[in-house]
C-alpha cells in the first residue's frame with residue numbers, strides 16, 4: 001500500500017501508550033537538552049502492566065510532542081520512538097485508518 005503522510009496529526013492525537021525503550025527515552029532527553037531524571041519525572045509513565053514505559057499524554061489524548069502550529073508535526077521527529085516510526089507501515093488502530101495510506 002502506498003503511503004504519503006499528510007501531516008494531519010491524527011496518529012499523534014489518539015489516547016493510548018506511546019511505548020519506548022529506555023535508550024529512546026535517553027535519546028529524546030538528550031535531544032531536548034533535558035536531564036534524564038527530569039524527563040522521566042515529567043514525560044514518562046509506567047505502563048499498566050508495569051513492564052514498560054510510555055510517553056505521557058495530554059488530557060485530550062494527544063501527545064505532548066505534537067505541535068499544531070504551522071507547519072504541524074512532531075517536535076522530536078528526528079528521535080521519535082520506534083512505535084511512531086513503525087506507523088502506519090507495521091501497525092494501525094482498527095477503525096482509524098491513516099488518511100495517508102492509499103491502495104493505488
Ligand code: SF4
Pocket residue numbers: 004005006007008009010011012087088097098099100101
Ligand atoms: S495519520 Fe497518517 S497521514 Fe496523518 S500524520 Fe499520521 S501518518 Fe501522517
Ligand code: SF4
Pocket residue numbers: 011012018063064065066067073074075076077080081084
Ligand atoms: S512522539 Fe511525535 S510522532 Fe510520536 S506520537 Fe508524539 S508527536 Fe506523534
